[in-house]
Amino acid sequence: MFWRARRLKQEGVLGLNMRNGEYILRFNPRSRYPLVDDKLRTKQLALQANIAVPPLYGVIRTQHDIRLLPDIVREHPQFVLKPAHGSAGDGIVVIAGRSGSRYRTIGGTLLDEESLAHHLSNAINGQFSLGGVQDVVIVEYMVQFSPVFESLSYQGVPDIRVIVFRGIPIMAMVRLPTRASGGKANLHQGAVGAGIDLATGVTLTGVLGTEVITHHPDTGNPIAGVKVPDWDTMLDIAARCYELTGLGYIGVDIVLDRDRGPLVLELNARPGLAIQIANRQGLLRRLQICEQRADFNAPPAERVAFAKQAFKHPVAAA
Amino acid sequence: MNNRHIYILAALLTVLGIGLFTYKAKVLGFPVRPQQQTQTWTIEAALRFDPGPAAVKATLRIPSLTPGYSLLDENFISRGFGVTTYIAPAGREAQWSVRQAAGPQTMYYRAVVYRDETRLAEDTTPPFPTPPELDEASQLALEALIAEVRRQSADVASFTVQLLRRINQGDQDPYVRVFLKRGDTQADRAQLATMLLAGAQIPARVAHGVFLRSAPGAVQPESILEVHDGVQWLYFNPTTLQQGLPPDFLIWWRGDDPIAEVTGGSNLDVTLAVQENLLPAMVVAERRAEQSGSHAVDFSLFALPIATQAVYSVLLMIPIGALVIVLLRNFVGVKTFGTFMPVLIALAFRETRLVWGILLFAIIVALGLLIRFYLEKLRLLLVPRLTCVLTVVVLLMVAISIVSQKLGLQPGLSLALFPMVIISMTIERMSIVWEERGASEAIQEGIGSLIVAAIAYLVMGIAWLEHLMFVFPELLLLVIVGALLAGRYTGYRLLELRRFKGVLPEHLAQ
Structure with missing residues (x-):
């Protein structure tokens, strides 16, 4: 058991306690929570900052x-x-x-x-x-299904979750609805999460519950190797959401619309940790790389460039 | 807030909590274990005498300096006599007096003592004794005896032992024989030893007392020789030569005088008795704190009315239950409905006992859920719906109590203590989770809550813990310390080890 804990630490896996104690409590000021907890306010803020959202x-x-x-x-x-x-x-x-x-x-x-x-x-x-x-x-x-993920979705609209640490995108996954999730892109409800290589926008393996899977349970298509369109735009949107809220550790949920391109659905000040299993990579390692090397005050474009260079899959231990 | 700040705060609280606890447990003798009893002894002296025609005065020497023991309580019982106590040179004395008395008189002195290690022979170093005044032959014998004994000894202790040995030889010892006139009881020997020691410029005195062993009937006082070696008092049994104060020996009075004297009366007879009793340790501790002028008892929960005490003995356990929740949530990772709901359920289990509690809880929640699903169809607004569920829960509780009464099942009656508001909220939360995330997650979380409640119940039910919290509420500071430290625990939760195993490269998809 302690061996498992040590291995997880070596792989830089972030646990709930550390996420809460070291990142959310430290970088997410309570006063700014209403900005993301109220989706209406998030929408209005995003519109002011010229970030596309569903009308x-x-x-x-x-x-x-x-x-x-x-x-x-x-x-x-x-x-x-x-x-x-x-x-x-x-x-x-x-x-x-x-x-x-x-x-x-x-x-x-x-x-x-x-x-x-x-x-x-x-x-x-x-x-x-x-x-x-x-x-x-x-x-x-209602977001219009982009055909990109048609082979990997059972009804519903897949969305893309990007974890942004102090303005730097550090990990991403796409959430694929399944029959079990009732068409909802929610991992809790049984959707599949598939990791995305931050540098290229190409999908990796998936996770269902806590199990790693390679094929979509309903469509049977392989999950890995799908290129997410408009990937650079998505990273740029995600990075800019930091300025929007001032929250240092957020999950940005982006959906790909057939006609309107990437739209921000919502922001989350307590993003879940399953993204690590989808990417088969620890978040902590990437957080530490950021804390050691990143320039958090750089403009969004530079922060995205840093992320693409530093977090090319697979990210080795620092 | 950095970690050092928290560690310092935690350390301070720990020191404060443990410090208060130790003071109360060690110094004031507050009982650390429940139903702990302290051994106490009731010692009794009964004085009987026939009064003369005039005023009568009876003097009894009573315990004052009692190494190893403390006085808990004492009282004087007599008919028509006035009683005063005062400090005489040899110790405390009680005096009964009456102007006129008729017929045989009996008066009692009764005291309760308990063992107290902190009590030492605390009197000051005595002055050098004046050498006894003796006739020339005795003087010569004394000097020769002292010279001989001194030659055979190294210090005060060995001198005393050597001297006592010679006294015990009695007639066979040529020097001692000179002094052996006054009888040969233990007290006489001790008295003789004090006189001889005075000749050698060693302060000594005779202490009389009783062995604290529960014995039926009267006990005889025994004598022990106290010798001061310049630093402390040493104790010698004049007969067995054993050194040291026997642990169960209570020193009653000192000096060459008898325990009691009567003037204006005759046929004085004193009987001593010892009775062992067990008193609740808390009673002894309270008295002791009272006597030492400590306010620890005034500010303890024992100062409250009994009914309030009972409430607090339960309330003080809630933080313990909360700490259990902290452990199970932050270190194990169990999911529950509502943060502290399981603690309240656990409190209810106190009345119903565990098995019945779980059973009744499951029945109520299951029935409540059924009703809730039906209400869902009626499309009520949230608050009215909650009110309906709450009312149904209360009705269910009433129904179960009545049915179990008819069936003669006792536990059904204690149901009234179930936190119905909490149960209603649980039903509401559970039904939402049921609809949104599916039945399995709802049931899982429900069972998780019950398991946590059961564990909290078991921990909160530890009688010893309950006793500790009640007698030493300052231990709750340690609960804060635990919560502070847990609050900065950033390691993995036990269930996360399983959850994240898929991240490890060696764990490949099947």
Whole structure:
């Protein structure tokens, strides 16, 4: 057991305690959490900084606003309902179209007006927010599936998670929805995570739960070797999100839209650690390389250049 | 906040906690173990005499300097006599007096003593004794005896032993024979030794006392010789020559006088008795603190009303339970519903016992979940729905209590202490996790919570720990220390070792 701990340390694996104690507590000032915990504020900040996000259709703030939903989405047959304070993808409903008066979710379930309203009311009352505080629901553009990951997704839209340490992208993965995850790109719910070589944007092996896998469980296609388009743009967006929030250790969730290119979905001030298994590499090693060699005050383009040079897969021990 | 700061704070708190604990445990004798009892002895002297026609005065020598023992309590019992105690040159004395008394009189002195290692023979170095005044023959014998004994000895101790040996030979010793006139009891020998030692300029005195052994009926006082070697008092048994104070010997009075005297009366008879008892250690510690003027007891939980004490004895265990949660979450990595929910469940288990507690908890949560899923269909707003769940939980508890009463099952009744609000929140959280992440994760987290609650219950149920926390609440500072140190633990959690094994290159995909 101690042998395993020593090996993990040698491989520079970051544990939860160290992530919380040494990085989140140190580099993420509490006062800035609301910027990322409230997805509406993140969206507004990103727009100000010229970072592309899914367009906002409307916001449902009160019980009363729920009846405005049909008006908000009149022009948009497809849309996403997202609690602004939801965590880990809880409470997100993706509507892919309509059948008569009913809404059809991406998973194929039909919801009538009433059940959607109930969901919205739950969300507003804080069912999905941390600590159950009152919430608002964002109604936004449904991202259009980019064909790149078609062979590696079961319904839903894959998204790309980049860990950014004080402005430097240090590790990335793409999260691929599966049948088990219900089309959601959430590792907790059974999505596959696939590591990405930071230098080239090419996928590596995947992880399902805690197990390393090489093929997508539903489509059966090999996970490794897929080149993520617009990779440099994604790294640039991720790096700039540091200036946006002032948070030193974040996960930037980017989605690739067929028409609009990379869009920032949300930022996470407590990004998970499964990305290490997807990359089969430890985060701690890369964090330490940054702390030893990186210039954190450089402009975003230089920080990206540093990341691409320093974190070409596989990254050896410093 | 750097680590050094935390280590210093932790060290300070540790020193404070352990220091207070040690002071209370060692100096004040607060019991470290539950139901600890301190051995105490009740010593009793009964004086009987026939009063004369005039005023009567009875004097009893009572314990004052008692190396190895402390006085817990004492009282004087008599009928119609006035009692005063005062310090006489040889020690404390009690005097009963009455102007007129009729018929045989009995009065009692009763004291409770307990062993106290800190109590030493603390009196000051005595002056050199004045040599005894003797006739010429005795004087010559004395000088010769001293010269001979001195030749055969090296220091005060060996001198005394040598001298006592000669005294014990009695008639066979040519010098000692000169002094042997007054009888031959142990006390007489000790008295003789003090006189001879005075001739050699060595301060000595006779101490009388009793052996603290539970004995039925009267005990006889025994004498022991105290000799001062210039630094400390040495003790010698005049008969066996054994050196040192026997550990169970209580010195009652000193000097050549008898234990009691009566003026204005006759037929004085004194009987001594010893009775061993066990008192709760806390009682002894409280008295002792009182006597030493310490406020430790005034500011302890024992100063509170009994009902409040009972509440605190439970409350003081909550931090211990929380520490268990810290260990299980940050070092093992177990997931639970709500941070401290398992502690509250564990508190409820105290009443129901573990197996019943788990069973009842599972039943309530399962039934509550069923109701919750049904309520989901009704599409209620969040707070009204929570209220419904809470009410249902209370009703379920009532129902289970009534049914178990009918069935004659006792544990069902103690259900009332279950934290129903916490259970309602658990049901709500669980149903959300159930819907969002699937049944397996919800059940896993539920079982995780129960296991943590069970462990917390077992730890919080350790009677010794509960006793320690109650008697020494300052030990909670150590809980803070534990939490401080755990708060800076940045190593892996036990379950992470398994979780991250896929990162290791040697662990390849099958």
